[in-house]
Amino acid sequence: MTAGATTQPRWVRFCVFLGVVLLVLSGLVIIGVSVLEERYQGRVVTADLFGDTGDFAPLAASTPGGVRVRSSESAPDVDLDGPLDLLLVGIDPRPNEAPRPPLADAIMVLHVDAAHEHAYLFSMPRDLIVDIPAFAKAGYRGGTGKINGAMAYGSRVAATGELDTAQGFQLLARTVVDRTGIPRFEAGAILDFSGFEAVVDALGGVDMYVDERTLSIHRAPNGTLRPGWGPQKTYEVGEQHMSGWEALDFVRQRKSLAEGDYARQRHQKQFLKAVLTQATGSGLLTDPLRLDRVLRAAGESLTFSGRGHDLLDYVVALRHLRPDDLTMVQLPGAAVGRGAGYRGEHLLPVADEFFAAVAADRVGEYLSEHPELVS
Template identity: 30%
Template sequence: MSVLVLIVAGLGTWLYNRFSGNLHTVHLGGDTRHSLGQEKADAFGRTPIDILVIGTDARNTQQDCNLGGDCNMGGGYGNADVEMLVHVSADRSNATVMSIPRDTIVDVPACTDPANSANRTGGYRGMINSALNYGAQCQMETIHQLTGIPISHFMMMTFSGVVSMSDAVGGVNVCVDDNVYDTYSHLKLAKGTHNLKGVAALEFVRSRHAFGDGGDLGRLAAQHMYLSAMMRSMRGAGTLTDPARLFDLADSATKALTVDSGLGSVTSLLGLANDVAKVPTDRITFTTMQTETDPANADRLIVGPDASALFAAIANDQSLTSPGGGTVSPSASPGAVAAGSASPSASASPSATATGSGSDAVAAGRIDVRVENASGTQGRATELADALTAKGFGTGTTAVTSPTTTQTTQLRYAPGDQTAAHAVATALGLPDSTLSESSSVSGVTLVIGADWPSGTFFPGASGKPSPADTQQALNGAGARTANDTTGCAPVSTYQTVELNGVPMTPSQAYAAAPTTPDSAP
């Protein structure tokens, strides 16, 4: 994404036909306003931009087979092992990049590949990255259902695309805080700073055993460091004023990308580049969706309760940086996500396990909501109950139709369940005025009124969603801005790798393999 933000700026229509011909384009199908949502304009008529950036593990060429260590020459989309939702604000003053861990278990909706109607699913519960098997649009629909954030476009890149782009950029400087050898991705680096090009760059961004606890969270934090460094390098190294480097960069980028038809031209990419280039690096926030360990499988994740505030902030077009730059959360350190959790089997961030604080915190998965449709619009209870369970609320959440109708939406909670009710209100954008304690209900009951006839985020009396708590939105999200140069990627201290059948830490593996060449000097 950092490449797309910058490489096309200044090109104009130079070599327009060549670069447009390089792009691989996929058409989205069906009613995308329903399946993917639609960004809302601000008071000045400006709309945000939301793009899903996908890194696929498909190995459909010999080059990708060689790089990936496996082969799938028969075709297929592969799995979305990198998923970053890029949100650019309506006024182009700030941007948020939210990574979604591939290990997250979610409900994949029923969807059909527009390019092949036989490639479809009736819906299932599984790893979020598997939705790409049914096409990029299915991956987009899965994330929209999970987050409620409208998604207009997608961009997808393979292993070989990452290699060609890193070479065209001229390398990216990254730092590791210890010697590291990931025997799976083959990343091998001595402690310190290195300029990564080509295959070395791919090894770094693919590595999930070198950092954190061996799960996906440490890898995402390292990717954020890499992309931040790439953006700083390209903006400060004169890349955009060097015609030869600019040509190589643009040629490599357009060849490496698969995009939706809305971005399938140099003109569209120029417009996007010009928009995103307006955002200063200190107002671009990298975050990771908050998660907690799946109680059914210690090697998988489920959505954490604080994620609902992060989703709401992005959907509301709220900045996660202060006007002067830097994240709004004082607890969002660069290594927060990379630190992972207490053990290799629990990949979740420990601060993202509850809503609230201290002994009053309530995990969303333990909150069952009774959803009553009193709006007079058919299907509303089911729609909102599904939205709540998709956001990680209890599987005991139920949908019923009220025999009467009411004008105003109400969120009622039993004595002692106020914190749980606030978690539901945050997830759905309900203002405090809709909450009330009632001894006649058990737990939390949402009564949908005629003032909420559509959508899964409450519009409010003014027609605008209630603001999300940005402090909560960044709680446990490992937020860092693109201009943050502090810290190195923390190498895992767990036995996440094996060498000659012996489990060991990545640093121990480095010492035990002196004859294996380093990935970069």
């Protein structure tokens, strides 16, 4: 199955992953670790997202999004007692263009400090111009291009020509490591849109502040898909209560915003924190049936690699984190070229200083000196 096997956009997968982690963390004291393990652990698809197996084992199954699932993942153990860096990726498959290699439409890094008391989330612009390393598994010789193309270049299996989204993640992870200097990712995730609306709707919707008037290029006011003309769903400035489809539509928008993809990155992170706040403050944790629906939908949306640890190990390791412990970071950048000459984006020098702080686990200290980076 190819990476474009479903009709739904998927870049928002990052929301579901962090949502399920913190929901489960908060729910541990209510429904117990053993119940979580029995009921939800088996629903999370695992795959070799970092090339740790060194080969391509027979496929056990395929997810609805076409992620090729290995029958096992033998990876070196990572240390969960120190700082952790997780790579979260969402893709936007277009089935009408199949077979089309997957493009990473959202690339986020979650850094957790050594004490596991604070977490920091930042995005890599999808059009960031980077050096993409050679990748023998895909027969890719390396080159310079937009970072979201790394997953596409890496996804083609050289021996067969088939598309493998998990293999594409491997090249993207190497590219992000090279660009940021972060030595290693302890875990990674590809997350599926299919459970996104169900998660938000199970929460009873989400409340968030819309910081600029936003016109949808995808939806009419009643939520139906627009053919490219006619009335547009409009998100007015101020506090808004959004259903699942509205929240998804809002955080997809970039073409109608002055800052384009940088504004969309900001809205993604604002929305994520709103979801986590809603999850821990809406009575969800004392409503076992609703909690069960949310966790099941989220778990089924997740493809995960813990590099020797399963998701529950990370749940236990991060059990003290809460939404207020999560800081959103916005890295400044600028366009390379204008108009017809646009070639992509580059980050300003402060981003490289921030990456060095991540690698050294000094993010809190660095942000105290650069509060303008806090979104």
